[in-house]
Amino acid sequence: MNALLKTSWLVVLAAAAVPAVQADPPRAEAAKPAPSRALFVMPSGVREGRDPFFPESARPYEDVAATKHTVEASSFVIKGYSVEHGRAMVIINNHTFSLGDEGDVLTTSGRVHLRLTEIRHASVVIEVNGSTRELRFAAK
Numbered sequence: 001m002n003a004l005l006k007t008s009w010l011v012v013l014a015a016a017a018v019p020a021v022q023a024d025p026p027r028a029e030a031a032k033p034a035p036s037r038a039l040f041v042m043p044s045g046v047r048e049g050r051d052p053f054f055p056e057s058a059r060p061y062e063d064v065a066a067t068k069h070t071v072e073a074s075s076f077v078i079k080g081y082s083v084e085h086g087r088a089m090v091i092i093n094n095h096t097f098s099l100g101d102e103g104d105v106l107t108t109s110g111r112v113h114l115r116l117t118e119i120r121h122a123s124v125v126i127e128v129n130g131s132t133r134e135l136r137f138a139a140k
Contacts, residue, residue, distance in 0.1 A: 071128055075107035076114075078124065078137055088119045092126070092135070 043049035043060055051057050080091035089098045093105040097116040104111045118125035123136045 071107060071109055071112050075109060075112075076105070076126065076133070076135055078135055081137065090116065090119060090124050092116075092124075 041048075045061060049060075051060055076092055078090060078092055079094065082089050087098055089096055091097075092114070093107065095103050095105045097103060099116060099119055102113065102115040104113050106112075112128060115127045116124060117127050117132065123134050125132055125134050127133075
């Protein structure tokens with residue numbers, strides 16, 4: 001009996017030591033497609049689209065028309081210049097800008113978004129609606 005017990009234990013231990021055989025190697029998962037992104041383009045006219053909640057409203061087309069208007073250079077006035085802690089700042093139409101700042105200023109033709117790109121000795125360079133303009137300091 002003792003020999004039979006030893007033999008059965010050896011068979012069980014040998015079976016446990018043998019690694020399991022797999023039929024197929026594991027496959028890599030298929031690449032998942034990137035999620036699609038919604039793209040909305042503001043319509044420039046009624047033929048391109050309407051607001052589904054307010055179909056008779058002209059509001060979507062007013063914003064497009066407002067960005068296309070040209071602004072005269074005389075509508076921007078430099079009202080001040082200062083240097084604080086080595087950083088130059090300019091006041092244009094009651095709004096303070098430092099180099100690289102963007103903001104909206106009030107003009108005679110309405111609110112205009114501009115960016116200050118350069119501060120020179122006697123002038124500043126701004127970018128309005130994609131075009132650059134140079135504004136000179138007023139002589140005192």
